[in-house]
Structure formats: C-alpha cells, structure tokens
Amino acid sequence: MKKPIKFFIITVTLVLVGYNSVYFESLDVKNTAKNAGVFNSVEFVDQFMGAKLPNLPATDANELIGSLELDLVGFTAENGRKMGISNDYYFVVEGTGEVQAIEDEDVILSLIGNSKNKIRIATDFIFGNTIREATAIANIGDFQNTMDFNAISVALNDKVRTTIVPSFSKEVNIKDTVYFKGGVKVNTKNPTLKNLRVIPLILNIE
Amino acid sequence: MTGQPLYFRLKSIAVLCIVICIAGCNRNNENAPKKMAVVVSTLNNPWFVVLGESAAERARELGYETTIFDSQNNTAKEAEHFENLIAAGYSAILFNPTDAEGSVSNVNRAKKAGIPTFCMDREVNSLDGPVTQIISDSFSGCVDLGQYFVRQLNKKGKYVELLGLVGDNNTWNRSKGFHSVVDHFPDLEMVAQQSADFDRSKAMEVLESVMQSHPDIDAVFCGNDAMAMGAYQALVSAGKADSVMVFGFDGAQDVMDAIKQKKIKATALQSPKFIAQTAAELADKYLQGERDMDRKMPIAVEVITQDNIGEFEAYGSEN
DSSP, X not given: OOHHHHHHHHHHXXXXXXXXXXXXXXXXXXXXXXXXXXXXXXXXXXXXXXXXXXXXXXXXXXXXXXXXXXXXHHHHHHHOBOOSBOSEEEEEEEEEEEXXXXXXXXXXXXXXXXXXXXXXXXXXXXXXXXXXXXXXXOOGGGOSSHHHHHHHHHHHHHHIIIIIHHHHHHHOOTTOXXXXXXXXXXXXXXXXXXXXXXXXXXXXXX | OTHHHHHHHHHHHHHHHHHHHHHHHHHHHHHSOOEEEEEESOSSSHHHHHHHHHHXXXXXXXXXXXXXXXXXXXXXXXXXXXXXXXXXTOSEEEEOOSXXXXXXXXXXXXXXXXXXXXXXXXXXXXXXXXXXXXXXXXXXXXXXXXXXXXXXXXXXXXXXXXXXXXXXXXXXXXXXXHHHHHTTOTTEEEEEEEEOTTOHHHHHHHHHHHHHHOTTOOEEEESXXXXXHHHHHHHHHTTOTTTSEEEOSBOOHHHHHHHHTTSSOEEEEOOHHHHHHHHHHHHHHHHTTOOOOOSEEEEOOEEEETTTGGGBOGGGOBO
C-alpha cells in the first residue's frame, strides 16, 4: 500500500475513534438524567396541592367532635384512616370558627354552629404525618423505600409552613371568622377531644 | 427375544419401587414438623435478642421447629445463613435484615427457592421480595422525640447525633424524623453527627472523641438505646452526666431503668415482642394459604419520658 493512503486510513481511524471516545454534555442534562427515577417528594406534593386539594372531601368539624364524643372507638375505626398498627386515626376536617385566642403555636377557634366546640389551628410545631395520612395522598405499600414515603410528610409540612401559615398568622385577629380545612389526628388511647389540633391546608379569614 | 419382556417387567418393578419410596419419604416429611428460620442482624444487642427469641417462641407455639441465625451485622454471614436454610428446606423465614439494599438478594434467593420471607423491624428496599415487612414507624417516633428534645432544650443549645448502621433504613428514618423537627430551630446547633453502628462501645468511643473538640454540648441524640447507654457512660467518665441530656430509641431494659433513675431523658419504645409475634403469626397464616397481606405494616412507637415511664415496661409491654 502506498504511503499516503496508509497515512490517510490511519488518520481517519484515529479521528473516528477519538470523536466517539469523547463527548460533551451540559451539567443540567447530566443531573436530570441522574435524578430520573428518583422520587421527588416536593413535585409530588405540589401536584397534590394544585389539583386535588380544592375538592378533597372533609368531615364537618362539629360533626366529627360530636361523633367522637358519642363513640370514639367505633367512629374512628369506621371512618378514620390509620397507618399499620397504631392508636392514631386521621381525618380531613373543615369548618368555620371565631378566633378566641392567638397563642405561640396555635390559634384557638370556637366553632360556628356549636360554640362549645373548640379547635386549635396549628401555626407552629407543624410536624409529623397528619396531612399525609388524613388526605391519603400516598400508601406506604407503594414505596420501596420508606424514606421516600416519609419525605412526603416533610414536603407537605414545609408547604403548610411556608405558604399557608405566614399570611394567616400575620393577618389574624381575635374575633375574626375563619374557614379552615386540614388534617387532624385522633389518638384513641389518649383522646384530647377538647383540644383537637388541625394542621391547616386551607385558611380563609372571612 | 424371550428375555426382553422379563427385562422390561423388572425395570418397571424397579421404577415402581423408587416411586413408592419417594412417595413414602414425602409422606414422612408431611408428618414431620415444619421449620421456621429466624435470621437476626445481631445478637450482640439485647433488643434483637428479644426480637429473635420472641419470634422463635411464637413460631414454636404455632407448631414449627425453629432455629435462630445470628448474622453478626454482616451481610456475607447473612447470605451464608440463607444458603444453609434454603438447603435445609425451611418453610418460612422471619427475617431481621442487616442492610436495606444488601439483604435484598438473600430475600430474592429464598423466594426463588419457594421460601417466603417476613421482615421484622428493619425493611429491605424491595416490594416484591418479602411477603410483608413488619416495621417500627421510626420516622414518626423520632418526630415525636424531636419535639420533646426541642422543648427540653428550650429551642437552643449544642448537640451531637450518633447514627446507627449507615446501610440500614431505620438509621435514616430516625435521623430524618428527628431533623424534620430540630432543623427548624436555628439556635439548636448540631456540632457533630457520626455513626456508632448501633453499638454501645463504639458510641462511648465516638462521644469521648467528639467531646475533646466540643466540650460544651447540651445533648446527645442517639439512634438506638445501646448507643444511648454508651453515650451516657462517656458522659459519666467526663463528669458531665448531670449537665448533658441523652435521648435514645428502642425501649430497652437498661435505658428504661436509666429513665426511671433520671439518668437518660427519653427514648422511643418499639416492641420487639409484638413485632416478632406478628411476623410469626403472619408467616403461619401465609403457610396455611392466606394471601391478603399488606406489603408493609408499620407499628407505632411511643415516646417514653421521665413523666410517663410508669405506664410502660421495657420492650413494649404496658403496665
């Protein structure tokens, strides 16, 4: 083979091998590919808050308290949502009440329709699984890793803490009338029906 | 030509004898008690001893022969146990995994061999491998414990966190539950976060070392009670047992006693007896044909403090 042809073939081969060995990709594209398939709890919660929250069925707060006072164990077993083996039952509850007191961690409402019934609206110490379990946003059996499942609670509580509570806490005053919808936990072993604490999902000062 | 029918007749008789022998053997096996294996991550921690023994005891009550295998917190050892118990023809495995990811292959191998696995206390990262996973709700327990921690420290102070085995999901569920609370209080500063592998001696060594660079801590949050006892020992040696609060997780006997004596502030009580008994009963139901089981079954835990300690006993029994 003639020398120039040999040189040409070697050069083409080297260029082809070199071109296919090295490639450039933006860091954003690389990170997106890396995170594909990784559960995104924030996105999951955003979808829920946007699409499902407005039409979420809820029990009237006065009805809930009345039913719990009549038959705590029977009512919770039949109507509450429970995770695994536990004495904690969860409900989505809604109602309207008049502001009686504003405390460091809660705003206390006296419910319209039955002023003896009081509800605490959480404005601080918003932790745990109350909203996740009450709303049935997710089922533990669908998650390979429980940490992903628990991350939903963290994202939900963050959402409440950052988007629902601040404006309410800033504007609320004694005697205001407030519509609320949120999650509530009822422990059948140590029930505190006089102090049901709602983690709010919707708060409107009327 | 005349010998051929005799040859075939003898051959048929021989085959028939073999079939009868095999059938006889199978009948004997059916009459023999079924066996349930209990594979525990470690027997070097009293909580897991109670877990393993309670599972074995309940399985025996249900009519099974049982053997407890100790994986010594080693996935290789655990794999060896699975190989042996598959070969030995166990009917079911009550399993406390060593590693959420690393133990999946063992569960799958058992499943392939037709042996159902029931996870206890710790989960594996698989929805298809085990029949069900009976796990403590560590995250919620540590959310409650975290709130108690914050209130006890009046929302300010320096603390150390001792983590368990880094490959175990319980380690991270506990840590994340705790941090989902305490991280919202800017005056609470975590000065060190280190793993002590759920081990009492390691916890003592780790905290001794941390206190050399951070002598002014106010609290230690531990991922289990064994580490809480190790941390407490380190504080006693340093003369700080009265000024530093210790928090554990498990509800082990020594920590429950220490809470009564006001040496340790709080723990989260998870019942190894209840978890183990539930696993054995579900395994028995499964072997009898029941198939309607939740893939994961979390069990609630209770925060035990110096105020409510009188209502509870170690390892989960209520007074």
